Amino acid sequence: MRTCAGCRRKAHRSDLVRMVVDRHAATATVVVDPRAVLPGRGVWLHPQTDCLDRAETRRAIQRGLRVTPSLPIDQVRAWFESHV
Incomplete structure (x- = not known):
């Protein structure tokens, strides 16, 4: 289990994206x-732009x-926008 840095909810590693x-x-x-x-x-986030x-x-x-x-997190934002 990992914790999303955005919403602070715990989730399985397979449900999160690492940065x-x-x-x-x-x-x-x-x-x-x-x-x-x-x-x-690394930092883990749900693959959602709100997180x-x-x-x-x-x-x-x-x-x-x-x-x-x-x-800068420009590359991260671009990845999230293309994968959501």
Whole structure:
């Protein structure tokens, strides 16, 4: 069981999507890890835009990934919009 960073409800790992920091790019960004195999600390969310919005408002993604300052989540938002 994992906890969604947006709505804070517990759910099975298969019902959530994992996000990690991609440090291999020129600038570090937050990316979706749909297979949950990328290295590093991860944050879990339901694949729903309302959970993403809540997590972003609460800064739960940055806090869960332990990154400061906040990293852009443009790629994550694009993934959520195309998969919902």
